[in-house]
Amino acid sequence: MKRQQGGSRFNIKLDARGMGDSLTPQVIQNALAEYVSFPGNTVGAAGAAPAGDAPGVPGLAVRPADNGSDPAQSLKKGMSREQVETQYGLAVEAHDRTENGMSMTSCTYKSKDEKVQADFVNGVLVQYSVSSR
Incomplete structure (x- = not known):
């Protein structure tokens, strides 16, 4: 605590x-x-x-996404959920859970070409993966 x-x-x-x-x-x-x-x-x-x-x-x-570049390249651990959603829009799926007393949220974002799985602890990006759709 x-x-x-x-x-x-x-x-x-x-x-x-x-x-x-x-x-x-x-x-x-x-x-x-x-x-x-x-x-x-x-x-x-x-x-x-x-x-x-x-x-x-x-x-x-937090480096702003370059309009001509891949947004996944600008994802960084430590970003807020709001910053991630500025790049990808609202999550298509979100699941909340508590682990060791911490509020964790797993979100899935989808764009035309890729899928991003992002894990947030207390609203801060701690882990993510990017895959093609």
Whole structure:
């Protein structure tokens, strides 16, 4: 229960002793670039504003779908269900369950060419698979 209320965290494994003076904030930002957008970050989403509530607050880095590209390429763990549904529309199937005290939802999205099976924990994408139809 405490873990659910404690917020999110990332465990970054590095050899801090071996890195010495080369362990900088930029090293940490680079390690998190796939998941977090930092203000002025050139590693994260190009031109994306921070997703936090206030300017300069880091948030989830979500790259917008490129109109000419495959939307499945822009799916990322950590996205909200709303962000996934922005790309795929409403789920054609959704099943709720509770596992270890966590609210889990399995959703199926279908497009013309593919089927996406997505699992959300408390509304956050934790696992997905894409298959052709």
